Amino acid sequence: MKTKIFCPEKRAVLTQGDQAVVEGALAAGVEFFAGYPITPASEIAEGFARELPKIGGKFLQMEDEIAGMAAVVGASLAGKKAITATSGPGFALKQENLGFATMIEAPVVVVNVQRVGPSTGLPTSPSQGDVMQTRWGRNGDQEIIALAPASVAESYELTIKAVNLSEKFRQPVVLLLDEVIGHLREKIYLKSSEELEIVNRKKPDTDQDPDQYLPYQLTDDLIPPMSDYGSGLKYHTSGLFHDQSGFPDGKNETAKLMQDRLHNKLHDNLDQIILYQKDIRSDDKVAVLSYGSAARTAISAVNTGRKDNLKAGWFKLQTIWPFAEKEVAELASQVETIIVPELNQGQLIREVKRAAAGKAKVLGINSYAGELIKPEEIRALLEEVL
Amino acid sequence: MGFEKYLRMDKLPHIWCPGCGHGTILNSFIRAFADSNLDQDKTVIISGIGCSGRATGYLNFDTLHTTHGRAIAFATGVKMANPELNVIVMTGDGDGSAIGGNHLIHAARRNIDLTVILFNNQIYGMTGGQFSPMTPTGDQATTAPYGNIDQNFDLARLVGGAGGTFIARGAAYDPRQLNKLYLAALKHKGFSFVESLSQCPVSYGRQNKAGDAVKMLKKQQQNTISFKKWQELSQEKKEEKYPLGILKEVVKPESEYTVRYQKIIDDIKKEEAL
Numbered sequence: 001m002k003t004k005i006f007c008p009e010k011r012a013v014l015t016q017g018d019q020a021v022v023e024g025a026l027a028a029g030v031e032f033f034a035g036y037p038i039t040p041a042s043e044i045a046e047g048f049a050r051e052l053p054k055i056g057g058k059f060l061q062m063e064d065e066i067a068g069m070a071a072v073v074g075a076s077l078a079g080k081k082a083i084t085a086t087s088g089p090g091f092a093l094k095q096e097n098l099g100f101a102t103m104i105e106a107p108v109v110v111v112n113v114q115r116v117g118p119s120t121g122l123p124t125s126p127s128q129g130d131v132m133q134t135r136w137g138r139n140g141d142q143e144i145i146a147l148a149p150a151s152v153a154e155s156y157e158l159t160i161k162a163v164n165l166s167e168k169f170r171q172p173v174v175l176l177l178d179e180v181i182g183h184l185r186e187k188i189y190l191k192s193s194e195e196l197e198i199v200n201r202k203k204p205d206t207d208q209d210p211d212q213y214l215p216y217q218l219t220d221d222l223i224p225p226m227s228d229y230g231s232g233l234k235y236h237t238s239g240l241f242h243d244q245s246g247f248p249d250g251k252n253e254t255a256k257l258m259q260d261r262l263h264n265k266l267h268d269n270l271d272q273i274i275l276y277q278k279d280i281r282s283d284d285k286v287a288v289l290s291y292g293s294a295a296r297t298a299i300s301a302v303n304t305g306r307k308d309n310l311k312a313g314w315f316k317l318q319t320i321w322p323f324a325e326k327e328v329a330e331l332a333s334q335v336e337t338i339i340v341p342e343l344n345q346g347q348l349i350r351e352v353k354r355a356a357a358g359k360a361k362v363l364g365i366n367s368y369a370g371e372l373i374k375p376e377e378i379r380a381l382l383e384e385v386l
Numbered sequence: 387m388g389f390e391k392y393l394r395m396d397k398l399p400h401i402w403c404p405g406c407g408h409g410t411i412l413n414s415f416i417r418a419f420a421d422s423n424l425d426q427d428k429t430v431i432i433s434g435i436g437c438s439g440r441a442t443g444y445l446n447f448d449t450l451h452t453t454h455g456r457a458i459a460f461a462t463g464v465k466m467a468n469p470e471l472n473v474i475v476m477t478g479d480g481d482g483s484a485i486g487g488n489h490l491i492h493a494a495r496r497n498i499d500l501t502v503i504l505f506n507n508q509i510y511g512m513t514g515g516q517f518s519p520m521t522p523t524g525d526q527a528t529t530a531p532y533g534n535i536d537q538n539f540d541l542a543r544l545v546g547g548a549g550g551t552f553i554a555r556g557a558a559y560d561p562r563q564l565n566k567l568y569l570a571a572l573k574h575k576g577f578s579f580v581e582s583l584s585q586c587p588v589s590y591g592r593q594n595k596a597g598d599a600v601k602m603l604k605k606q607q608q609n610t611i612s613f614k615k616w617q618e619l620s621q622e623k624k625e626e627k628y629p630l631g632i633l634k635e636v637v638k639p640e641s642e643y644t645v646r647y648q649k650i651i652d653d654i655k656k657e658e659a660l
Contacts, residue, residue, distance in 0.1 A: 032467055053651045058466045063492035067459035070452065070489075074432075074463025077450065078471065082463070100453050229448045229464060230471050232427040236394075236443060238451035247397065247443065 010192035017155040017181040018085075020188060021111055022047030024159025025083050027196055030109075031057035032082040034071035036064055036090060039123040040179040041113040044085035065093035069110070073097060076106040077237070079228030081163055085111035088130050089120065092137065098172055099138035100239045102262070105216075105224065107166035107201055109159070111175045113182040114343075116370045125370030126179035128292055128343040134174050135321050141259065143266045145273055146174040146321035150295040152186035158275075158318060164199035165273060169265055170223050176320065178343065180293040180372065206231045214244040216258075222265035266322060274324045278331075280313035286337045286385055287360075289328070289352060291317040294341045294373055301378035312382050323351045332356035337385045341365040341373045361385075392416045392426065394446050401440055405591075405599030407558030407584030408505055412441055414561045415503060418568030429472040432461045434486060436512045437586075438478035438505035455486030458493045461500050469499070469644035472572070479506040479520035483539055487519070494550035494577050498643035501571045501578045504541065507586040515589035526593040545579045546634045551641070552578035553634040557610055558585060559603040563630065570632060575639035583610070583628070 008027050015023070021044050025033075033048035035041075045061065052059045058075070062068040065086055072082035086094060091112045101108050114130045116122035121129075134146045147162050149155040155177060162173040204213065204225040215235040217224045224244075227233040240248035241255040248254075266273060279302075280287055290298040295316040302314045315331055315338075317324055328351075332338060338360050340349040349364045356362050365381060367373045393416065402408045419429075426447060433442040435454035442449035452460045457475045465473040482490055482504045493500060509527065510516040517527035517534045520541070525534050546553040552574040556564040564582060571578035585591070585602035596602050609628055611619070616629035639645065 032463070034463060034466075053647070054654055056651055058647065060462065060466055062459065062462070063488050066456060067462070067489055067492070070456045070459035071463030071466070074450075074460040074465075075467035076463075077448075078430075078464045078467035080467045082467070096453055097456060228468075229430045230428045230468060234427065234446055234448050236449045236451070238443070239453060240451070 008190055008193060008196070010190065010195065012187055012189050014185055014187050015152060016043065016183055016185045017149065017152045017177055018043035018113065018183065019047050020152045020155035021085065021159045021175065021177070022051060023190055024156040025109070025163060026051060026055070027191060028081065028160040028163035029198055029200070030081045030083050030163060031055065032072065032075040032080040033084065034060035034062050034075070034082070035068040035084045035086060036062055038065070038087045038090045040115055040182045041085045041087045041111065043182070044111060044113070065090035066097060069094040069097035072108045073101045073106045076108050077229050081107070081167065083109040083111065083163070085113065087113050087115050088117045088127070088133070091130055091133060095137040099140065099142060101172040102138070102142050102144070103239050104237045105170035105226070106172065107170050108172050109162045109166055109175060110172060111177065114176060114178040116368070122370040124179060126293055126343055126372065127368070127370070128178055128294065128347070129368065130176065131320060131344065131347040134176060143171070143263055144174060144321050145169070145171055145266065145319070146176055147275070147318055148176040148292040148320050149181055149318070150292055150316060151181065152184055153188040154318065155181060156188055156190065160196070161275065164197070167199045167201045168223070169269070170201065170226060171266065176292065178293050201226050203227065204233065206233060208233070210234050215246045216242060216244045218244055218261070222261050222268065270322060273319055273322060274327065275318035276316060276324055276327060277318065278313070278315040280315060280331065280334060283311055284313035285311040285335055286339060286382055287313050287315050287331055287335045288339045288341065288378060289315040289317070289331070290341050291320050291348065292343070294343055297373045297375050298341050298378060301375040301382065304375065305379055305382050310382055310386055312386070320348060323355065325355045328352055328355035329357065329359070332360035335360055337361045337363060339363050339365060339378065339381055341378055343373070344368050389416050389420060392419060392446055394444055397444050400444055402437060403588040405585070405587040406437070407507065407586070407599070408437055408441065410558040410561050411503070411505055411564060411582045411584060412444065414564035415568050417565045418572060421569050422572045424472050424572060428470060429474065430464050431474045431476060432457045432464070433476045434478070434481035436478040436481045436510065437507070438476055438481060441476045455481050455484070456489065457481070458486060458489040458500065458502065462493055462498055465498055465500060466644060466647070469648070473500050475500055475502045477502065477504050479504065479508060480510045480518040483519045483541055490545060491548040494545045494548035494579065496643040497549055497551055497577045497641055499575055499577065501574070502580070503568065504579065504581050505584050506541070506581055507584040507590060509586050509590035511586045511589040515593055528593070541581050542579070542633050549577070550579045550634070551576035551636040551638065552632070554579070554632045555581040555583070555628060555630050557583035557606050557630060559606045560630070567632065574635070576636070576642045
């Protein structure tokens with residue numbers, strides 16, 4: 001099968017978050033999408049349906065969300081970079097196969113353009129209600145990487161990062177947009193091929209004896225090289241705990257070893273995974289810590305507050321899982337108060353409180369019925385605590 | 387001779403109970419694959435959860451043991467991503483027609499080039515004998531202690547009606563016919579489906595006093611008839627027997643899903659070249 005390499009040129013475009021995800025994924029080398037229509041993520045599927053065949057890639061509209069998740073894992077095993085997109089209710093349906101992808105270490109990206117839940121909720125209103133679903137939505141202990149863009153430009157950038165991280169760590173990555181970011185239109189710069197940094201999964205030597213091949217080999221970096229289906233190495237993959245050969249053996253030690261490896265392959269490399277931006281001055285007494293669309297409000301409130309000499313700074317998490325525990329602990333020792341605005345009833349604030357461990361007071365501002373938080377609300381709280 | 391290369395000999399003996407028909411089905415499949423001239427290295431076999439799901443572990447191919455009911459959806463992704471691969475699904479009556487029923491009919495509708503072998507033992511065996519969509523009405527199951535009131539699917543007709551282009555039914559009592567059906571299914575370009583009647587003397591047989599495997603296989607023989615002879619039966623008599631053989635075969639390789647998608651790609655290229 002001939003494919004044309006997607007060769008972008010540096011250019012400025014006016015586009016929305018959902019479309020920026022498509023651009024970012026194509027730039028990162030994604031050649032496969034499978035999914036199911038859902039508001040407010042359908043524009044992502046539509047974008048891939050239009051663009052993928054142009055580069056010899058494949059688009060599949062599946063019969064349901066579950067199948068969409070399964071198909072991208074299948075495509076990943078066949079050697080393609082693959083992505084799916086959904087919103088909260090669909091994300092709930094994808095969870096089992098997302099856990100399977102984690103277990104078999106299939107690099108895939110799942111985009112969740114969040115809307116207000118529970119259930120059908122408010123389909124066209126923004127929310128950050130799936131933060132904990134992303135972290136704990138599947139059965140069993142498991143790690144996940146989740147990135148949360150706060151702008152259209154970041155939707156593009158972090159999609160590239162998400163694909164790269166998934167390939168590097170053989171790990172599903174969730175990209176958490178929300179309805180505002182998905183539908184917002186902003187000017188962004190698309191990178192040229194030379195500017196792009198692309199990561200491809202590590203592959204095994206296909207000339208080796210297939211009988212000796214260990215698809216889940218314990219390597220120093222804890223990330224086993226991944227063979228494409230059809231390469232001749234003929235290996236077995238299962239959602240059961242498996243040893244280095246890929247076969248389940250039912251032993252508790254095997255399960256322990258694998259659980260630890262899946263955890264450590266990420267936790268040994270947090271410096272590569274945890275992305276954030278901050279502007280905290282040495283004399284700031286309050287920090288507003290946020291992510292996604294709430295970060296836009298937070299930064300705006302801090303910047304206007306500073307004009308009136310408020311001693312406030314901002315800290316924006318781009319990676320929300322694994323949680324930036326060390327960084328937030330440091331922040332808590334620098335400031336007296338951390339304000340956490342979220343479009344939910346207070347999900348990530350639990351982690352902030354845990355990491356702050358009493359060193360700073362942690363206060364939430366929450367909007368969970370489909371409205372954005374207003375900068376004035378954050379301003380009011382800043383004035384109250386300062 | 388020479389079938390060992392298709393098996394992971396170090397994983398045998400298999401876990402299936404004494405008298406189970408799944409080993410017979412696997413045997414027929416291996417013989418069919420050997421006759422098919424398909425490239426073993428370019429073949430992926432995908433299963434779900436349940437007794438049938440364990441088949442992939444014994445087969446020396448790229449094999450994927452997925453989540454319950456979803457094997458066909460994973461297989462669709464593999465086939466679309468690389469149409470050069472031969473993609474085979476092994477599923478059960480619970481895995482394939484209950485929890486995975488939606489994927490079964492939609493893959494058939496797309497006519498994507500997968501070969502689906504459905505091991506139909508009429509029960510959830512792995513979990514100890516709960517009724518499946520294929521457990522006969524009136525039978526006993528651990529979740530139908532007063533008799534099963536559910537009606538069955540006619541799976542072959544269901545999948546044929548959904549658009550599958552090769553539909554067959556075989557039975558463990560006649561492994562030679564199974565062998566031929568699998569071979570024809572593997573060679574078919576499009577969605578092929580072989581309902582394979584198996585027997586479960588343990589989880590189904592015991593609670594239904596069906597006797598041992600031999601007795602169950604004899605009953606399988608009594609309940610089935612060749613498709614040719616079946617067509618000559620009266621409507622009333624047709625209801626009493628399952629027809630065996632190739633029940634539907636439409637040779638239309640250009641209507642296969644990955645072929646149709648490739649045409650979109652090629653047409654875009656042609657347009658660009660203009």
